[in-house]
Amino acid sequence: MEKHKLRILFVEDDDLMRETISNILSKSADEVFLAENGLKGLELYKEHKPEIVITDIMMPEMNGLEMIRKIRQEGIPVKIAVVSAYSEKENFLRSITLGVNNFLIKPISYRDLLKVIDDFANVIFMEKKIEDERNQRFQAQEELKKAHVELESRVIERTHELAVANQQLREFQETLQDKIEKSVAEIRMKDHIMMLQSRQAVMGEMIGHIGHQWRQPLNTIGLLTQSMLFSFRNNNLTDEVFDERVSKIMEILDHMSVTIDDFRDFFNPNREKTTFEADRIIRKTISFVENSFQKHKITLRYEKEDDCIIEGFENEYSQVLMNLLINAKDALVHNRQDNRKIAIRLSSQLGQSCLEVEDNAGGIPEEIRENIFQPYFTTKKDHKGTGLGLYICRTIVEKNMSGKIEIRNTNTGVIFTIRI
Template sequence: MTRTVKILIVDDEAMVRLNMRALLEDLGFIVFEAANGCEALDLFEQELPELILTDLRMPEMDGLTLIREMHKKHPDTPLIVISGTGSISSAMEAVHCGAWDFIEKPIIDQSALEMVISHTLERSRLLLENRRYHDHLEELVQERTVELHQQTLLLEQEMAERQEAQQRLAIEHAELQRLNATLEQRVQEEVEKNRDQERIISHQARLAAMGEMLSNIAHQWRQPLNNLGLYLQNMQLDYQESLLDTERMAEYVSCSMETLQYMSRTISDFQNFFRPDREKKKFTIALAIQEAVHLVEASLKTKGITIRVETSGECAVLGFSNEFSQVVLNIINNARDVLLDRQVPDPVIRIACRCEGKTGIVTIGDNAGGIPEELLDKVFDPYFTTKAKSQGTGLGLYMAKMILSKGMGGHLMAHNAGNGAEFVMEIPIAS
C-alpha cells in the first residue's frame, strides 16, 4: 500500500480521533482531523485527502450530511463510516447516501482497519482507472465522431461541388447545342447569301457583256447600214437619170439583200453566242477563239487596233464553248479599253493557242504598258476596276476565272510580258 495516502478523520470525540490517528499513522498514512462535517469539508478543499473516515453523529454537520455533500461535489472520493456498535441501520443508510463501507467503533483491530481501508482504496483506484479508461474511450469516440463528421462534411461538399459541376456541364452542353443549331443556321444563311451573291454577279456580268455586244453589233452594222444607204441613194439617182433598168434594179436588190443577210447573220451570231450551253461538250479552243474574234474584229478595226491570232495544233477541251468565247472576249475588251485609254501608238492584241502535253494553253497579250505590279493580285477580285463607274463593273476577269476554273477545271493567270499585260489560260485537254 502507498504510504503517502492522505486520510481525513472526522469525529467529534477527540479521543476517538487520537486513537485512530495513532493506528493510521502506524500504518503509514498521513492523517488530518476534523471535528464535524463543516470542518471536514473545509479541510477536504485544502488537503484533498484520498479517503475520509467519518462518524455519523456529530454537532454542526453530522456524518450523513457530510456524505451527501461529498457525494454531490466529489463522488469519486471514498468515504468510510465509523459507526458505534448497534447502529448498523444508520450505517446502512449512510451507504445508501454514498458511503463506501463502514467500520464499527471502537476500532481495536488494526489489521481489520487496514483491510477495509486498502479494500476501499483499491476500489477507488479501480474506479478511477475505469473512469480514465472510460474517458479515454469517450475521447476516442469523440475524436472519431469529429473525424467522421468532418469526413461527412467533406463528402457532402464534394457531392455538392460535383452536382454543381454537373449542372454547369449541362448548362454548357445546352449552350453548345444552341450555338450549334444557330451555327448551322448561320452557315446555311451564309451559303444562301453567297449563292445569291454569285447569281447577282453572274447576272450583272451577263448584262455588262450584253452591253458590250450591243456596241459590237452597232459597229458591225455601221458599214452595212452605210452601204444600204448608198444603194438607196444610187438607186434614186439612177432613177432620176432614167438609168434604172431591170438589170440594174436586180443588181441593187441583190446587193441590198446580201447586206441585209449579213446583218441578219450578225444578229444570229450574237444570239447563238448568248444562248447558254446546256451541257458540257468537246470543242476546239482555236474555233471558239475565232468566233469571239469574229464578233469584235469590226469594232477593233474602226478603232485602229490590230488583232493577230496564231494557233497551232487542234486542242479539244471539255466545257461550254460559248462561255469560253466570252472569256476570250472579256480579255480582248479589257486590252482594247487600255489601248484606247492610254492612246498607245500601233495598238496590237496578240492571241496564241497551243497544246502542251495534256494542257491547252492560250495567251492573250497587248502592248498597252501592262498592269501595275501592286494590282496584279487584285484584278480577279469581284468588283475590282480602275475604270469609271459607268465604264466598268469589275466583274469581267472574276467571271472569266470562275468559268475557267469551275466549268473547265482550268486556270487563268495574269502577268506583264514585253510592253503589256499577258493573260494565260491553262485548260486540261479532253481525252
C-alpha cells in the same frame, strides 16, 4: 504512487473514520467530498458528480445502499465501492445487484483502499481513453460525412456550371454557324450580283454580234420574199417554187435562232460542272466578238497547240475569255492607232490547260497591277467600265474551277494566262 486527477465522494457516519480516510484519499484525489449519511452523500453527488463514490452502508437518515440506488438512477457509470464489515455479507450481495464495482472490508487497510482507488482510476482512465477515441472516430466520421456532402454539392454545382457553359457554347456555336451561313450566303449573293453585272457589261458586245449575224440572213429573207412577190405578180409562182422559197426561209430562221440560243446560253450560268473541249468554247467566244473587232481593225489570231479537256462551267470559261478579249480591245482602241493585235494560244502544260491572251496595247502600269483584280476597279472613264471584269475572271477561274489566273507585261503589251 502517481496521483490521479480524481474527485471522490466519501460517505461515512463515523466521524473519526471519515476524518482518517479523508486524509488518505486526498493524497490520491484532487478533491474529496465528505458526507455523514446517505442523504447528504446524494446531495453532494448531485452537486459535484464525482468520478468515484466510496460509501459505508449502515448510516442514519439514508443508508448507503439506498443512496447507491438513487445515484444509479442518474444513469452515470460512476465507480462505486462499498465499505462493510465482513459479518454483513448480505449487504455485499445486495450491493452487487445495485451494480457496485468494488468492496472494502472493515477495518479498511490503507493498502486496500489505495488499490481500489488505483484500480478505479485505471478503469476510468481506460474508459476515458476509449470514449475519447470513440469521440474522435465519431468526429472524424462526421467530418468525412461533411466533406462528402460538400464534395457532392460541389460536384453538383460544377456539373451545373459545366452544363451552363456547354449550353452557352452550343448557343455560341449555333449563332456562329448562323452568322457564317449568313455571311457565306451574302458573299454568294454578292458574287452572283457581280457576275450578272459583269455579264451585262459584255452584253453590248453580244448584241453587236447578233446584229451582225442577223444582217446577212435578214437580207436573204428579204430578197426571197421579194422574189416570191415578183413571181406571184407575174403569175409564175408555182407550188414548187413557193415550197422551195418557204423552206429556204425556214432554214435561215432556224439558223438565226441558233445565234439567239447561243446568246441565251451565255446568259444562263451553268449549274453543274461538265467536261468540255476548251477549243470549242474558245472558237464560239471568238465568234461573238470577231465582228466588232474587225470594225476596230484588230487582228485576232488563235492557235491551238493541244486538245484540252476541262472540267468546269463552259459558259463561265467563255465569260472569262470574253472579258479578257474585251479588255484587250478597249486597251488597243484607247492606246494604238494601227497594227492592233490579239493572239490567243491554247496548249497543255503539266497536265493543265493553258490559255494565253496576248495584246500589244502597251501593258498594265506597274502601279495598278495589284488593283486590277479588285472589284469595281476601273480606269475607264465616263462609266464605260464597271471594274468587275477581272474580279469575276479571278472568281470563276480560281474559286469556281480551282485554276489560276496570272498576268505579265511584255515589251508591247500584256499576256493573261489561265491555267485550269
